[in-house]
Amino acid sequence: MTATAALQWLRANLFNTWWNSALTLLIACLVLWLLPGFIEWAVVKASLTAPDDRVCQAAGGACWAFIADWFRFIVFGRYPYAEQWRPTVVLLIFAALLLSSVDRRLKGRWLAIGWVLGLVAVVVLMAGGIFGLPAVDSDLWNGLPLTLILAAGGLGLSYPLALLLALGRRSPLPTVRMLSVLYIEVVRGVPFIAWLFLLLVLLPLFLPPGLTIAKLWRAEAAFALFIAAYQAEVVRGGLQAIPRGQYEAADALGLGYWKKMRLIVLPQALTITIPAQVNTLIGAFKDTTLISIIGLFDPVLDTNTALNDPAWRLAYIEGYLFIAALYFVFGYFMSFYSRRLEKSLSQGRR
Amino acid sequence: MTPAGAAASPAPARTRVAPWRDERIRAIAIQVLTVALILGFAAYLAGNAAENLRRQGIATGFAFLGREASFAVSPTLIPFSPADTYARALLVGLLNTLLVASLGIVFATMLGFVVGIARLSSNWLVSRLTLAYVEVMRNTPLILQIFLWWDVLRVGAPQPRDAWHFLPHVFISNRGVVFPVPFYDPVYLWMLAALAAGAGAAYLLRLWARQRLARTGERPQTAWPGLTLVTLPPILVFIAGGAPLRLDLPQVTRFDFSGGQSITPEFAALLFALVAYSGAFIGEIVRSGIQSVSRGQSEAAQALGLSRGQTLRLVVLPQAIRVIVPPTTSEYLSLTKNSSLAVAIGFPELFSVSNTIANQTGQAIEVMVIVASTYLVISLAISLAMNLYNRWTALVER
Numbered sequence: 140m141t142a143t144a145a146l147q148w149l150r151a152n153l154f155n156t157w158w159n160s161a162l163t164l165l166i167a168c169l170v171l172w173l174l175p176g177f178i179e180w181a182v183v184k185a186s187l188t189a190p191d192d193r194v195c196q197a198a199g200g201a202c203w204a205f206i207a208d209w210f211r212f213i214v215f216g217r218y219p220y221a222e223q224w225r226p227t228v229v230l231l232i233f234a235a236l237l238l239s240s241v242d243r244r245l246k247g248r249w250l251a252i253g254w255v256l257g258l259v260a261v262v263v264l265m266a267g268g269i270f271g272l273p274a275v276d277s278d279l280w281n282g283l284p285l286t287l288i289l290a291a292g293g294l295g296l297s298y299p300l301a302l303l304l305a306l307g308r309r310s311p312l313p314t315v316r317m318l319s320v321l322y323i324e325v326v327r328g329v330p331f332i333a334w335l336f337l338l339l340v341l342l343p344l345f346l347p348p349g350l351t352i353a354k355l356w357r358a359e360a361a362f363a364l365f366i367a368a369y370q371a372e373v374v375r376g377g378l379q380a381i382p383r384g385q386y387e388a389a390d391a392l393g394l395g396y397w398k399k400m401r402l403i404v405l406p407q408a409l410t411i412t413i414p415a416q417v418n419t420l421i422g423a424f425k426d427t428t429l430i431s432i433i434g435l436f437d438p439v440l441d442t443n444t445a446l447n448d449p450a451w452r453l454a455y456i457e458g459y460l461f462i463a464a465l466y467f468v469f470g471y472f473m474s475f476y477s478r479r480l481e482k483s484l485s486q487g488r489r
Numbered sequence: 490m491t492p493a494g495a496a497a498s499p500a501p502a503r504t505r506v507a508p509w510r511d512e513r514i515r516a517i518a519i520q521v522l523t524v525a526l527i528l529g530f531a532a533y534l535a536g537n538a539a540e541n542l543r544r545q546g547i548a549t550g551f552a553f554l555g556r557e558a559s560f561a562v563s564p565t566l567i568p569f570s571p572a573d574t575y576a577r578a579l580l581v582g583l584l585n586t587l588l589v590a591s592l593g594i595v596f597a598t599m600l601g602f603v604v605g606i607a608r609l610s611s612n613w614l615v616s617r618l619t620l621a622y623v624e625v626m627r628n629t630p631l632i633l634q635i636f637l638w639w640d641v642l643r644v645g646a647p648q649p650r651d652a653w654h655f656l657p658h659v660f661i662s663n664r665g666v667v668f669p670v671p672f673y674d675p676v677y678l679w680m681l682a683a684l685a686a687g688a689g690a691a692y693l694l695r696l697w698a699r700q701r702l703a704r705t706g707e708r709p710q711t712a713w714p715g716l717t718l719v720t721l722p723p724i725l726v727f728i729a730g731g732a733p734l735r736l737d738l739p740q741v742t743r744f745d746f747s748g749g750q751s752i753t754p755e756f757a758a759l760l761f762a763l764v765a766y767s768g769a770f771i772g773e774i775v776r777s778g779i780q781s782v783s784r785g786q787s788e789a790a791q792a793l794g795l796s797r798g799q800t801l802r803l804v805v806l807p808q809a810i811r812v813i814v815p816p817t818t819s820e821y822l823s824l825t826k827n828s829s830l831a832v833a834i835g836f837p838e839l840f841s842v843s844n845t846i847a848n849q850t851g852q853a854i855e856v857m858v859i860v861a862s863t864y865l866v867i868s869l870a871i872s873l874a875m876n877l878y879n880r881w882t883a884l885v886e887r
Binding site: 152153155156159162163166167311312313314315318324325327328329330331332333336337340341343344345346347348421425426428429431432439443446452453455456459462463466467469470471474 | 516519520523524527534537538540541542544610611612613614615618624625627628629630631632633634636637640641644645822826827829830832833840844847853854857860861864865868869
């Protein structure tokens with residue numbers, strides 16, 4: 140029974156036409172040729188402990204010893220070694236927040252409160268200076284916690300501005316509309332790296348003499364301002380998708396502009412755009428890697444720094460694969476979540 | 490929008506509304522306030538900047554553009570020496586950006602169509618492997634991919650002496666990629682002219698076929714004649730011109746290559762990463778575009794007796810294109826903007842040249858204004874071109 144079913148499946152999916160059969164055979168040959176080599180490299184001949192990359196090369200396999208040697212630097216950067224339990228707790232807090240956002244039993248207000256409290260806890264833990272924790276300068280908040288702080292904080296801070304811009308772009312007031320369009324289009328038309336450069340290098344020029352803001356918070360501001368333009372477009376899409384009748388019904392009830400938006404329009408617009416907002420979050424998460432160019436130690440710059448160690452110069456593939464896997468797990472997790480959400484939202488509407 | 494009082498009151502027009510409740514006055518007030526706030530904030534920032542610049546002794550203005558750049562840029566599309574001006578350095582950077590972006594757009598589009606169609610393949614292996622490719626590309630940061638390919642070429646690739654070569658006369662070494670190009674010959678110009686003439690003739694043929702279709706309902710066979718009209722004239726000119734094909738073949742010398750066209754590891758890594766990355770995104774766009782055409786359309790076409798090829802060409806693709814074009818535009822835009830990541834590996838495109846200039850002259854504000862407005866112009870130009878194309882393919886409704 141099962142054997143015939145399997146055969147049927149094979150025939151339907153792999154050998155349904157002569158062209159597909161040829162393709163299947165070709166790919167099977169390629170896989171059979173490449174896969175053993177890859178497994179040999181990644182597992183069989185890989186070195187988990189080695190003093191340097193030459194020893195790994197002599198063994199003929201991947202040099203995971205590089206990751207083992209530099210693991211804590213890649214994940215936490217230059218955060219004081221003895222204090223690295225703090226960023227570890229921070230990572231756990233982020234994991235808990237993300238998981239509780241995905242699990243949809245916790246909703247709306249409580250989730251928002253959870254995130255705010257969580258982020259406050261994160262900053263307190265990282266900064267120290269109270270509760271007997273030694274203070275740590277924000278320049279040393281490196282690695283994965285930095286990435287998460289920038290992405291989550293940037294998204295959170297961008298939200299009010301994004302809402303204002305989205306509403307502004309659909310406002311009946313011409314100057315407000317024009318200013319919103321101008322902001323959104325200019326921000327989206329110029330590469331993010333240019334804005335990062337602007338805020339990190341040029342912001343001090345625009346502040347009153349004597350006032351300085353730490354690099355981390357300048358980067359955070361750049362993130363918030365940049366994401367806001369993209370998020371505004373997402374929300375605008377939601378606003379446009381709300382049927383006219385909803386606006387008119389709110390008018391008929393005598394609601395003023397802000398009440399109409401807050402009670403009727405925005406709740407619907409934000410709900411239907413949640414999947415698109417998750418996509419913006421994934422994009423923001425990947426974009427955090429650009430701060431490595433400006434010299435903030437995110438996992439990418441940590442890895443590049445580690446790779447400058449002459450002992451491990453040849454382990455670049457292992458290094459980049461490791462971080463790519465970190466980002467991949469997060470991105471895949473989020474996009475899986477977004478797809479599931481999309482499905483359940485569209486079910487609700489049918 | 491109308492305040493409750495005005496809507497409920499039965500007396501028309503006579504109701505006097507307090508000025509702070511009058512909608513028109515409010516609208517004007519809000520707008521004036523917004524503009525004033527923004528102008529005030531801008532003036533505050535500008536004031537700070539002026540004060541800071543004065544303290545640091547930095548002169549403002551664009552006069553520095555005429556000064557000698559005194560740094561080298563390589564590779565360049567136009568001749569450039571350190572004695573040239575900053576303005577010319579920016580132009581060199583801009584041309585490099587345009588080169589990477591246009592090559593990237595062309596290759597990413599081709600890859601994207603292959604990926605999109607492979608995703609829909611009825612072959613399970615093909616569609617799964619393509620899905621894996623798309624997921625890996627979409628969920629890993631681009632800059633990581635650029636670094637990886639750059640290191641593969643810089644650190645992993647061998648010396649020119651024992652360069653990898655998978656294809657004849659194409660060498661990959663830690664100096665980059667070298668491949669053969671034909672030596673220039675005046676016949677090539679004539680071939681180009683012949684190509685243009687052929688394309689024009691093919692276009693006329695297409696117009697004629699359309700008219701005939703409209704008049705008689707017959708669909709003249711134009712695919713092969715059209716293709717012949719486009720390809721044959723250049724080939725004939727090539728043969729008539731004495732078939733002047735002399736390739737500039739790269740030779741391995743002691744430490745490097747001579748001859749051929751070489752591209753630096755930075756350029757190769759950037760272009761490769763951009764194409765692989767954007768290709769995955771465009772692939773998803775193409776897939777959803779094709780899927781957006783409902784099954785009934787192709788079933789109806791087949792019921793009308795159209796062949797599979799005709800169904801795809803005349804029914805499915807024209808409808809899919811409409812869904813594909815707008816998101817592809819934004820993908821082209823992000824590819825162009827992503828080319829600025831070259832600054833991380835030191836390929837001298839617009840942003841990385843500007844970065845050097847800003848560091849050298851200290852005129853970061855002016856340089857940033859130039860960079861931002863240049864990218865804006867490029868973005869607008871791409872949007873405009875794609876909008877025109879979109880209008881051309883868009884559904885004409887009543």
